[in-house]
Amino acid sequence: MQLKGKKILVGITASIAAYKIPILVRLLKKEGAEIQVIMTEASRDFVSQLTLATLSGNPAYYLPFNPTDGTWNSHVEFGRWADLILIAPCSASTLSKMAQGNSNNLLITTYLSAKCPVYFAPAMDLDMFAHPSTKKNIDTLISYGNHLIDSQTGELASGLCGAGRMEEPEKILEIIIHHFKKKNDFAGKKILITAGPTYESIDPVRFIGNFSSGRMGYAIAHEFANRGAEVTLISGPSSQKVSHHNIQRLGVQSAQQMFEACRNLFDQSDIAVMSAAVADFKPKNVPKVKIKKEDGLNRIELEPTVDILKTLGSLKKRQILIGFALETSNELENAQKKLQSKNCDAIVLNSLQDAGAGFQHDTNKISIIDKSLNKTDYPLKSKAEVATDICDFILTMI
Numbered sequence: 387m388q389l390k391g392k393k394i395l396v397g398i399t400a401s402i403a404a405y406k407i408p409i410l411v412r413l414l415k416k417e418g419a420e421i422q423v424i425m426t427e428a429s430r431d432f433v434s435q436l437t438l439a440t441l442s443g444n445p446a447y448y449l450p451f452n453p454t455d456g457t458w459n460s461h462v463e464f465g466r467w468a469d470l471i472l473i474a475p476c477s478a479s480t481l482s483k484m485a486q487g488n489s490n491n492l493l494i495t496t497y498l499s500a501k502c503p504v505y506f507a508p509a510m511d512l513d514m515f516a517h518p519s520t521k522k523n524i525d526t527l528i529s530y531g532n533h534l535i536d537s538q539t540g541e542l543a544s545g546l547c548g549a550g551r552m553e554e555p556e557k558i559l560e561i562i563i564h565h566f567k568k569k570n571d572f573a574g575k576k577i578l579i580t581a582g583p584t585y586e587s588i589d590p591v592r593f594i595g596n597f598s599s600g601r602m603g604y605a606i607a608h609e610f611a612n613r614g615a616e617v618t619l620i621s622g623p624s625s626q627k628v629s630h631h632n633i634q635r636l637g638v639q640s641a642q643q644m645f646e647a648c649r650n651l652f653d654q655s656d657i658a659v660m661s662a663a664v665a666d667f668k669p670k671n672v673p674k675v676k677i678k679k680e681d682g683l684n685r686i687e688l689e690p691t692v693d694i695l696k697t698l699g700s701l702k703k704r705q706i707l708i709g710f711a712l713e714t715s716n717e718l719e720n721a722q723k724k725l726q727s728k729n730c731d732a733i734v735l736n737s738l739q740d741a742g743a744g745f746q747h748d749t750n751k752i753s754i755i756d757k758s759l760n761k762t763d764y765p766l767k768s769k770a771e772v773a774t775d776i777c778d779f780i781l782t783m784i
């Protein structure tokens with residue numbers, strides 16, 4: 387019972403994904419949570435009030451007062467009662483009302499009255515989700531400190547395929563459990579993280595890059611932010627999103643740009659985690675115009691990029707510096723060499739030989755090697771769980 391005694395207010399809005407919420411309510415109840423459901427009027431076309439009242443063990447409200455006896459369903463009390471508000475599914479209309487403070491129903495007045503953390507799980511069709519107003523509203527809510535449970539890509543009720551599916555109930559449960567386990571153990575710490583690939587220009591339209599998605603670095607950034615840290619995430623080109631107001635994302639393209647951003651911030655950082663897959667070489671001469679096919683191209687002359695981690699290692703004073711090593715052979719030996727030559731305090735090793743580890747996976751399998759060359763092995767886990775392990779490890783070093 388990982389949610390015993392936790393008071394969770396579940397807000398349901400008009401989206402087809404509302405049919406999954408009774409399952410979520412059951413899952414939350416099984417973990418011991420107390421549930422209060424508040425619906426929007428239109429959501430009752432998608433899921434029954436009776437089902438939700440029965441499964442939650444409390445009346446499911448949608449009106450600000452009770453029409454039979456005129457008693458008030460106090461949004462102030464609901465807002466103060468909750469330890470956490472979860473709005474799932476969160477329709478485009480509710481997103482917009484939350485962003486604007488447009489309090490024309492019980493759910494929004496409750497949301498505005500609440501002092502507790504708010505999670506929201508958008509669910510809508512492809513083009514609605516892709517609309518700039520939706521994106522802007524999501525960003526606004528994140529800037530208010532609300533937590534996004536991002537939509538997933540897949541088949542949508544319309545038959546279209548793409549982003550906009552509500553996250554699955556089992557995953558939402560996991561996120562909520564994780565929220566209550568969370569500690570504030572990095573409060574006041576300034577963290578510098580690099581993530582994603584770098585692109586090194588060949589000419590104005592072509593580049594040398596790599597397959598890094600940035601997922602691991604973004605997961606580490608979110609874990610630190612969830613634990614109270616102030617995070618600056620220096621990201622190479624990546625489709626990953628930031629969904630925490632404690633993360634400042636600086637987008638860069640080349641190794642040189644990533645280096646300059648890191649150098650500027652390293653001094654004021656307490657911890658730096660270099661998870662980016664930085665290109666080791668870049669084209670030596672980059673023409674200002676596109677290389678034409680007829681002119682032929684037999685070779686591209688390369689020169690080394692700056693080694694960001696190594697440079698920070700040489701500048702290090704009080705900072706804790708964590709490197710990554712992605713290896714395909716002689717893993718341990720290579721990782722140990724990198725740890726020492728780059729003056730890291732620890733290095734996270736992932737081997738491309740492990741199934742499910744490395745680039746483009748949702749999972750990773752790591753070992754962490756400390757300065758005394760002690761190695762701790764971890765099993766294959768989701769990148770979010772790996773991020774927790776990495777932060778827990780760093781905590782032991784503070």
Ligand code: CTP
Pocket residue numbers: 580641660661662663664665666691692693694695696708709710711712713724
């Ligand atoms: N790194 C860096 N700057 C570079 C290259 C790598 O900061 N120009 C960092 C990575 O972010 C990572 C660590 O160095 O934290 C190791 O990166 P990796 O690519 O595994 O090793 P390299 O030093 O590039 O060596 P090799 O490619 O030969 O394995």
